[in-house]
Amino acid sequence: MKQKKFGQRPSGSRLERIQHSPNYKDGAFANRSVTPDLTEGATYFSVMTTFLFRKSKRVKPMDTIPSVKTDLHQLNPAEDVLIWFGHSSYYLQADGKRILVDPVLSGHASPVSFTTKAFPGSDVYKPEDIPDIDFLFISHDHWDHLDYTTIMALKPRIKKVICGLGVGAHLEYWGFDPAVITELDWDEAATLDEGFKVHAVPARHFSGRGLKRNQTLWVSFVLQTPNFQLFLGGDSGYDTHFAAVGKKFGRFDLVVLENGQYDKSWKYIHMTPEEVWKAAADLNAVRLLPVHSSKFAIANHDWDIPLITVAALQKQTDILLATPMIGAPLYLKDTTQHFDRWWEPVH
Secondary structure, three states: OOOHHHOOOOOHHHHHHHHOOOOEEOOEEOOOOOOOOOOOOOOHHHHHHHHHHOOOOOOOOOOOOOEOOOOHHHOOOOOOEEEEOOOOOEEEEEOOEEEEEOOOOOOEOOOOOOOOEOOOOOOOOOHHHOOOEOEEEEOOOOOOOOOHHHHHHHHHHEOOEEEEOOHHHHHHHOOOOHHHEEEEOOOOEEEEEOOEEEEEEOOOOOOOOOOOOOOOOOOEEEEEOOOOEEEEOOOOOOOOHHHHHHHHHOOEOEEEEEOOOOOHHHOOOOOOHHHHHHHHHHOOEOEEEEEOOOOOOOOOOOOOHHHHHHHHHHHHOOOEEOOOOEOOEEEOOOOOOOOOOOOOOOO
């Protein structure tokens, strides 16, 4: 627990700012709706027993996950494009800015390398494949969203980091200049550059890299650029906050929402595919990119069921569905772009 990768709790003036947040109560951040860690009737013992002894035989794929290796260094900087790396990590170019979200490129999503390992084929991108980054967004400090090895490899190439309150304590402990870190509470905003503004909005989740939870804030981001409005979702259970964001901000060109690692035992902190579509509708989305799948087995469902289900439900909505293969470009302006169901041949 004293290894550097665990980070550091907020202290000093950072902690003082946190203690003044309306979202911090009784020594921890709290969701705006009552959010139990586990669903009524579930226990940590029952969850662990199911995962260890009654897990799905297809929680991991037997085949290699297919991918396309787009050379990010050679992309035209003027091209508006998103490249998904599997799970919740992706690279984004919008209006000339290079953006990175929740990068986990070390091959695992846990404190130790032999657990929560990436599926074969899903980990084709490494830190050296990432170009210089204008804005790095970190939605929260869980191991599958904030990876020490990746962050340290990228540190010299990151111009600005945007994260929730408290997460900056980890980053400063790891050697980041405080001047490049922007920490936001829910409903706070920051201007990142001319024409680029970010709003931190609520999510329904939790945080923590060690034994004590909720010392840092979990957030979603509304990113406004000269030509796009994007919702960068992070992890969240379904709740009224999506509709509130949709009412406040209006139409979103693309929403990135978690679709995977859900279970009836923790229904308040992750969404099912049915809820993903409800959230996309609440957000007035033109197009949905479902993430949080296809790389790590954190829940007990078949690895491909999130994609199978979210794709089957698309016929019930006018919202466009984007399901690119890992590494394949998603063009932000091309709403006619077609995506094959790449997961169907994978066993």
